[in-house]
Amino acid sequence: xxxxxxxxxxxxxxxxxxxxxxxxxxxxxxxxxxxxxxxxxxxxxxxxxxxxxxxxxxxxxxxxxxxxxxxxxxxxxxxxxxxxxxxxxxxxxxxxxxxxxxxxxxxxxxxxxxxxxxxxxxxxxxxxxxxxxxxxxxxxxxxxxxxxxxxxxxxxxxxxxxxxxxxxxxxxxxxxxxxxxxxxxxxxxxxxxxxxxxxxxxxxxxxxxxxxxxxxxxxxxxxxxxxxxxxxxxxxxxxxxxxxxxxxxxxxxxxxxxxxxxxxxxxxxxxxxxxxxxxxxxxxxxxxxxxxxxxxxxxxxxxxxxxxxxxxxxxxxxxxxxxxxxxxxxxxxxxxxxxxxxxxxxxxxxxxxxxxxxxxxxxxxxxxxxxxxxxxxxxxxxxxxxxxxxxxxxxxxxxxxxxxxxxxxxxxxxxxxxxxxx
Amino acid sequence: xxxxxxxxxxxxxxxxxxxxxxxxxxxxxxxxxxxxxxxxxxxxxxxxxxxxxxxxxxxxxxxxxxxxxxxxxxxxxxxxxxxxxxxxxxxxxxxxxxxxxxxxxxxxxxxxxxxxxxxxxxxxxxxxxxxxxxxxxxxxxxxxxxxxxxxxxxxxxxxxxxxxxxxxxxxxxxxxxxxxxxxxxxxxxxxxxxxxxxxxxxxxxxxxxxxxxxxxxxxxxxxxxxxxxxxxxxxxxxxxxxxxxxxxxxxxxxxxxxxxxxxxxxxxxxxxxxxxxxxxxxxxxxxxxxxxxxxxxxxxxxxxxxxxxxxxxxxxxxxxxxxxxxxxxxxxxxxxxxxxxxxxxxxxxxxxxxxxxxxxxxxxxxxxxxxxxxxxxxxxxxxxxxxxxxxxxxxxxxxxxxxxxxxxxxxxxxxxxxxxxxxxxxxxxxxxxxxxxxxxxxxxxxxxxxxxxxxxxxxxxxxxxxxxxxxxxxxxxxxxxxxxxxxxxxxxxxxxxxxxxxxxxxxxxxxxxxxxxxxxxxxxxxxxxxxxxxxxxxxxxxxxxxxxxxxxxx
Numbered sequence: 011x012x013x014x015x016x017x018x019x020x021x022x023x024x025x026x027x028x029x030x031x032x033x034x035x036x037x038x039x040x041x042x043x044x045x046x047x048x049x050x051x052x053x054x055x056x057x058x059x060x061x062x063x064x065x066x067x068x069x070x071x072x073x074x075x076x077x078x079x080x081x082x083x084x085x086x087x088x089x090x091x092x093x094x095x096x097x098x099x100x101x102x103x104x105x106x107x108x109x110x111x112x113x114x115x116x117x118x119x120x121x122x123x124x125x126x127x128x129x130x131x132x133x134x135x136x137x138x139x140x141x142x143x144x145x146x147x148x149x150x151x152x153x154x155x156x157x158x159x160x161x162x163x164x165x166x167x168x169x170x171x172x173x174x175x176x177x178x179x180x181x182x183x184x185x186x187x188x189x190x191x192x193x194x195x196x197x198x199x200x201x202x203x204x205x206x207x208x209x210x211x212x213x214x215x216x217x218x219x220x221x222x223x224x225x226x227x228x229x230x231x232x233x234x235x236x237x238x239x240x241x242x243x244x245x246x247x248x249x250x251x252x253x254x255x256x257x258x259x260x261x262x263x264x265x266x267x268x269x270x271x272x273x274x275x276x277x278x279x280x281x282x283x284x285x286x287x288x289x290x291x292x293x294x295x296x297x298x299x300x301x302x303x304x305x306x307x308x309x310x311x312x313x314x315x316x317x318x319x320x321x322x323x324x325x326x327x328x329x330x331x332x333x334x335x336x337x338x339x340x341x342x343x344x345x346x347x348x349x350x351x352x353x354x355x356x357x358x359x360x361x362x363x364x365x366x367x368x369x370x371x372x373x374x375x376x377x378x379x380x381x382x383x384x385x386x387x388x389x390x391x392x393x394x395x396x397x398x399x400x401x402x403x404x405x406x407x408x409x410x411x412x413x414x415x416x417x418x419x420x421x422x423x424x425x426x427x428x429x430x431x432x
Numbered sequence: 433x434x435x436x437x438x439x440x441x442x443x444x445x446x447x448x449x450x451x452x453x454x455x456x457x458x459x460x461x462x463x464x465x466x467x468x469x470x471x472x473x474x475x476x477x478x479x480x481x482x483x484x485x486x487x488x489x490x491x492x493x494x495x496x497x498x499x500x501x502x503x504x505x506x507x508x509x510x511x512x513x514x515x516x517x518x519x520x521x522x523x524x525x526x527x528x529x530x531x532x533x534x535x536x537x538x539x540x541x542x543x544x545x546x547x548x549x550x551x552x553x554x555x556x557x558x559x560x561x562x563x564x565x566x567x568x569x570x571x572x573x574x575x576x577x578x579x580x581x582x583x584x585x586x587x588x589x590x591x592x593x594x595x596x597x598x599x600x601x602x603x604x605x606x607x608x609x610x611x612x613x614x615x616x617x618x619x620x621x622x623x624x625x626x627x628x629x630x631x632x633x634x635x636x637x638x639x640x641x642x643x644x645x646x647x648x649x650x651x652x653x654x655x656x657x658x659x660x661x662x663x664x665x666x667x668x669x670x671x672x673x674x675x676x677x678x679x680x681x682x683x684x685x686x687x688x689x690x691x692x693x694x695x696x697x698x699x700x701x702x703x704x705x706x707x708x709x710x711x712x713x714x715x716x717x718x719x720x721x722x723x724x725x726x727x728x729x730x731x732x733x734x735x736x737x738x739x740x741x742x743x744x745x746x747x748x749x750x751x752x753x754x755x756x757x758x759x760x761x762x763x764x765x766x767x768x769x770x771x772x773x774x775x776x777x778x779x780x781x782x783x784x785x786x787x788x789x790x791x792x793x794x795x796x797x798x799x800x801x802x803x804x805x806x807x808x809x810x811x812x813x814x815x816x817x818x819x820x821x822x823x824x825x826x827x828x829x830x831x832x833x834x835x836x837x838x839x840x841x842x843x844x845x846x847x848x849x850x851x852x853x854x855x856x857x858x859x860x861x862x863x864x865x866x867x868x869x870x871x872x873x874x875x876x877x878x879x880x881x882x883x884x885x886x887x888x889x890x891x892x893x894x895x896x897x898x899x900x901x902x903x904x905x906x907x908x909x910x911x912x913x914x915x916x917x918x919x920x921x922x923x924x925x926x927x928x929x930x931x932x933x934x935x936x937x938x939x940x941x942x943x944x945x946x947x948x949x950x951x952x953x954x955x956x957x958x959x960x961x962x963x964x965x966x967x968x969x970x971x972x973x974x975x976x977x978x979x980x981x982x983x984x985x986x
Contacts, residue, residue: 019897020897021467021478022468022829022831022896024823024830025464025465025516026823026826027515027516028579031556033680033820034578034819035683035814035820036676036683037562037578040559040563043556053451053532053535054453054458054489055532060461064461064463065460065461068456068457068460073456073460074457074460075457077455079453079457079458080457083457083461099821100681100823100826101826101827102746102827103746103829104830315829315895317866317868318860318867318901319866319894319895319898319901320746320829320866320893321830321895322750323747324747326745326748331680331742332680333680333742361680
């Protein structure tokens, strides 16, 4: 949807500020009651969803110049969706996350976006990955594993490693664990190898919708050619893209995050842990696996009014309220590992606090992105946990970078924890 | 006076570069859209409040004082707001400096023994409640909900809410304050006068300083800046944190056996009012509110099912209303209120429950059967104790306001609820406002001191993005204002309460209109008194028209 399609919604936002807080029913302390990293850091109203509605109004009506401040207001949104969950506690006809993404896209169309994003776009154009690494080495992480290469072979299932796991050397062990578990499950799968491309989710979250669609369509075409019906990934960003975004472009695949697979293997008795891992951990819900990891529901309807002025949709419009994401699977995995003790943070599941890596902030506003990660690390430390476990390479990287090697909290990908227990 | 570059630099030196802006886009984030609701003002379609000259985020009292002194030096108006919940927290002049108080958000002290909390403006009901519950205490949360500032509810507005039974109105809870006067001086009121650490009393120096600083309805951000205040706390016989279960938005709680939520139904309004009276007389109940009726007499059972089932959306409303048994269920809670009974001990709870049953047997009231599932009882408990769903007021089309506001004895409202509902029902049939059954009256069954008065509002919902709907809502509010005025029900009329401060264009109302309104109010002496207070503490007139006043000669 274009920004102008949100015109009515903009007038319906009541500026109640619920978007700045976790759902109030869930508030346990003053320290961890807030949910929106951008207003927590920048403080002005505009840096919350309610403020972005007003900014969008001004932009649509040409009432403000598209200054650097306007750019920052839009692009510091991490697109974590915490505002969306909080808003929908009470509202049934607002979509603050989608509106903010439309604001970003509107500004991008007008050439208003942070300078560092230009390099990302160049990287994607040239090397089909966000880091600008050599596309010919993308599949190097899988060397020696004997995996099917679906750029030339066929399989029902493709394992999509994603840019982070493919190119960040420190993560190669993690992603290899993922495919070893898949192999153990006996599933017929392959990888795209050097032909794998970025999922496009990150640039989409920055508002570069055209570049995203190009990548998404290319991925869909390549997978269909390889006979793929199912996608498995260990990257939460990718999971969200494939599960929630790709269907809009004809990508009607079955999508699993690796934690869903592992959880099922444990339940079926096919994966047994043999080693004890004596570790007190806390679990960070990645935004794109959790509240944005809900099942896509196709909707092609219209707004109608009932009883004069009640705004509703015909047919019933899917309501993504964040509650039906992937929350229990990683927790069940942790509970299955001998010795692991889970201490929950206050902000979890659909009202989890973001790691700070999303929406382009990691690349465009690194200081802010690091502050957000440290805010979350503080919360993790308050649980008394020795390690923060997550299921997303972007979260892991952002937390690790924020610590700058100085932190006492171990940052662990859930796959690595699984590997330790096997 | 306009804000010059030099002025701006001076202000920047006070709060730092990060905490000041005059970028038009940022200033637009501090404008209130009068299309949807304005709290007893409009609605006025496609009108925003003025942009303001700059917005500042002060971090402490010293910065606030320096800003206010700057404003005095340069005769520039300022407007502080904590959470910007309604139009009255926004400037009504382009040259006004906006103070966003969100950075001052610390709970400075919770004195368990003396049952007092000291807070800054940015502390909201949800956070103070969560922290006080850890200590076996609870704070009063005003009817605007737990998203709003505790300090603002106590100093700047009325502070009535479902918790009136245990907590009175918020202004009654106001104890000591740290007040940056409009002149820039700091005045510490109450017991702080003699001891800077004594927050326990709201009175003094001199006679009822609490009354002097608040006036009739509170200062509404027009009489300096309150940078700290203390509020009374109340007993909380529950767990240290509210356990929460279920999926958004249908969260529920499960509390020990000394808690229970009821929806009580009544055959007629006399039975309703008799029950309220007898509950006060016998000291029964922790929270009492006609809550879910704000969704509309004809719609509430369907809406309750939507709100308590995460798989449902508002698009399910029509089908739910057609379900077998719907009319009977709705009828059973046609005249109703929700009550939370909380015992300080189990024996206390058992006694209250027994007494409640006895009262109902006398008045003819009953426990509404369809609300008697564990899920709905626990949903009601969490809803009313935390008050975290206030934005549901806007659930239908984004616009709402309350009208037929009656602050009076509980009998007064009960005797007029049907007439108000019938009047509204006729307007609903015209098509511009939501057809909800006329009666959308809601409000607490207790008032000052926990009892004695009720506060009624008949909620009216409309589509704030639709000019016809918004204009129709305004016409209805004008009509209901005229109706209540003609009937002599409630003085100036709740639905237009703030229209003397801000006009149709979002700017301040001309003085002659304000004066005419205040002069014809039931007790104009109040506004003459407030004028004297205003002149004494705000000689340069740096506030705005939300603080209502009237010249002696008027």
